[in-house]
Amino acid sequence: MGELKGACILGQSGGPTAVINATAAGVIQEALKQDCITAVYGAAHGIQGILNEKFYDMSKEDPYELELLKTTPSSLLGSVRYKLKDPDEDDTEYKKLLEIFKKYNIRYFFYNGGNDSMDTCNKISKYMQKVGYECRVMGVPKTIDNDLWGTDHCPGYGSAAKYIATSTMEIYLDVRAYDTKMITVLEIMGRNAGWLTAASALAGVQGYGPDLIYLPEIPFDIDKFIDEVMSVYEKKKNIIVAVSEGVRDKDGKYIFEYGPALHKHTDAFGHVQLGGLAATLAGILKEKTGAKVRGIEFSLLQRCAAHIASLTDVNEAYLAGQAAVQYAVQGITDKMIAFERAEGPEYKCNIKLVNLTDVANVEKKVPREWINKDGNGVTEEFIKYAMPLIQGESRPPFENGLPRFARLKKVLATK
C-alpha cells in the first residue's frame, strides 16, 4: 500500500440533508491539501455525472465558497437516485466507468450517501478490484433517516432531529395560544425507520413534547390509534401526535393510502414516495371524533433547514469527509466511514471503518426496546442516544437578513 498518485472524485447521492455539503467541504478541502491527489473532481449528480463525463474541477472554486459549503444545505454538486445493474448480468456501465477513471486517472472515489448509495459504492469497489484497476473507494455516510448499518448514527440526522424538536416545541406553544380543544398531527419523514419521528420526543426534554408518537417499526392499527388519541384528548384537550410518513398496517399497506394520496410516486429504486399522511389522519380523526384537527407536514423543510442545523452534526459530517480522504491516502479502500460512540459519561464520537459489503442495502431500525410497551412513544434510552447529536447551533452567515449559501462556479473538468 504505497503512495497512489492520481485524481479523486466525489459523488453526492440520495436525498438532500442539511450537512451533505459539509461532508463535501471535508473531502474537497482535505483532498486539495494532499500531494498525491493530482486533481479534485466533484461529480454532477453522483454516478450519473461520472457516466456522462460531467464533473467539476474543484480547484477552480473560490476557497471562501468551499468554506461556505459547511453551512449550505442540499447537494450542491447535484444528487441522484440511480441503481447500477448487477455487473454479472450487465457490465456496460462498469466498463464505461473504468474507461472514464482511466482517462482522468481517477484513483480515489468517494461516495456520500445512504443505503442505496453504499450499494453503488460497493459494486464499483468490487468491480475495480475484479478488473485489477487500483482505485481506493470510500463510502461516506449520509442520511437524515439515520438507518445505515454499522455506524452509531449518520451525518444529516442530528440536524433534521434538531429542526424537528425545535419546530415541535414552537408548534406546542402555538397550538396552545387559544383556550380551545385541538388535535395536531405532525407528519415526519422516515420510510421504514422511525429515527426522525422519534426525534420529536426531544421536544419533551424541555416540556413541549408530543403526547403520542407512532413509528414505522410498529404495525399501525387505525382503531388502536383512534382510541389512544381520544383517550389522551379527553384528558388533556389539546394534544400533539407525531406520526412517521411510513406507518403501515399489519398487512404492510401504507396508512396514507387509506385517504387521498396526493404525492404518490415511485422512485428509481421502487420506493413509493410518501406524503399526505397528516391530512389523511386528520380527516379520519375529524370524522371519527368531531374534534378540531390540524395536520402539519414538515415536508422538505426538515431535511434542508441549514438555518437551525446541529453544530455537532455539521462538524461530524465534515470530519467524516476529511477522514475518508486521509484513510484513502493511507491505503484504505472498500470501506465506509462510520461513527463509534466512546464509552463514558461525555459524548465523544470516534471514526471507525466498516466494510462496504456489510453496509450496502441494510437498514437499521429503531430498536424495539427504545419504543415504549404500547408502541406509541419512545423510551429514555432513545433520548439519551439522540440528545448529544443535536448539540450546538449552526447556521450560515447571514447577509442582508438572508442566508449566504455557497455559490460554485462549477467549471467542467476536461481532458
Added chain:
Amino acid sequence: MGELKGACILGQSGGPTAVINATAAGVIQEALKQDCITAVYGAAHGIQGILNEKFYDMSKEDPYELELLKTTPSSLLGSVRYKLKDPDEDDTEYKKLLEIFKKYNIRYFFYNGGNDSMDTCNKISKYMQKVGYECRVMGVPKTIDNDLWGTDHCPGYGSAAKYIATSTMEIYLDVRAYDTKMITVLEIMGRNAGWLTAASALAGVQGYGPDLIYLPEIPFDIDKFIDEVMSVYEKKKNIIVAVSEGVRDKDGKYIFEYGPALHKHTDAFGHVQLGGLAATLAGILKEKTGAKVRGIEFSLLQRCAAHIASLTDVNEAYLAGQAAVQYAVQGITDKMIAFERAEGPEYKCNIKLVNLTDVANVEKKVPREWINKDGNGVTEEFIKYAMPLIQGESRPPFENGLPRFARLKKVLATK
C-alpha cells in the same frame, strides 16, 4: 391629563406570532417600572380572561423569565378570538368589564392584536369614555398578516417574512438536488392580504426566489395559472410557485374549495379557516400536466418560528409595547401605537399614534403597483419595503441543544 394611579392589564389577542411575547415583555417590564402603575396584570386569553376575572399578577414572575419573553413565540398569556357585541345593542359584557376594572382599579388597558382586536380595543375605549370611567386604552399592533391600517408595518410580519424567505431559499436548493423536472407549490398564509406570500420574493434577492407568486389581491384564474406555470416550467424544468392560501376566483370562491378542503373551519369572526390549497393546486397541476408536483404548506411553522426571527421585528415589537405604556402614563388614550418610516436612505422607524376608530376592522392590502402587471409576481418597490424588516437574526437562548422559552408561574391575581 395629570397622573393617573392604578393597575394596568395587558391582553393578547388573535393569531400567534413570533414576537407577540416580545411586546408583552415591553409592556410588562415598562409598567413594572412606572410608579403610577400599582399592579401589572396579564389577562389569560385576552378579553375572555378579563371577563372571567382570570388574570395573572406579573410582578410575581421571575425577571429572567420576563426577559425570555422576547424570544418566546406564540401568546404565552393565552390569546383569544372573541368579538364583543355592539354596546348599543347589548352592553352586558361592557358592564361586566367596568365592574372588574373598578374592582381591581384598572386604569390602563393595553390590547395587543390585529384588526379584530383593535375593534375590541376601540369598543372598550369608547364605552369607558361614555360611562366616564377614566382608563387609558392603548392598542398595540400585532399580526403576521401585516394588514393593519395606519402603520408602516406590523410587529410579527418581519419574523414571518424572514422565515418564509429563508425556508424558500432552502427549499430552492433542496428541489434542485436531483436532475429531474419538478413543480413545487408553496402555500403561504394570508387570508385577504398577500404580504406574507410576497415575502417569498425576498429569497430572490439572493437568487433563490420563486418563479411565480400569486396574492389574494388579484382574482385567481385557474386556467391562467396553469398556462403561466406550464410556460415557465417548459423553459426552466424545475420551478417554484408561491401561492397565498387566500386566493379566490373572480366570483370570490376560495381556490382550495376546488379540491378536498380538509382543514375547513369557521372561527368566531366568521372567517373561513384555510388550508390544503397546496395539495389542491398540486393535484390540479399534476392532472393537467403530468408533471411531478410537490405541495408544501408552511402551516403554523411560519408564524411561530422564534428560532429564526427578525431581530428588527423583535426589537420593534418590544419598543411598541414599551411606548404604549409610556404614552398612556403621559395621558394618551384611545390610540394604537403605529410605525412610521423615516425619510432617507437608512431604514429608521419612528413611533406614531393613530386613532383606534380609524384602525378597527380596516384591512391594508398589498398596493396594486407593488404587484407586477401580469399579477404573478411583486415589484422592486415591495422588496425595498420589506427588506429592512427582516434584518438581524434573533433566536432564543439554547440549552442542551434546544430553545429555552420563557416559563411563567401565572399566579392568579386576587382581590
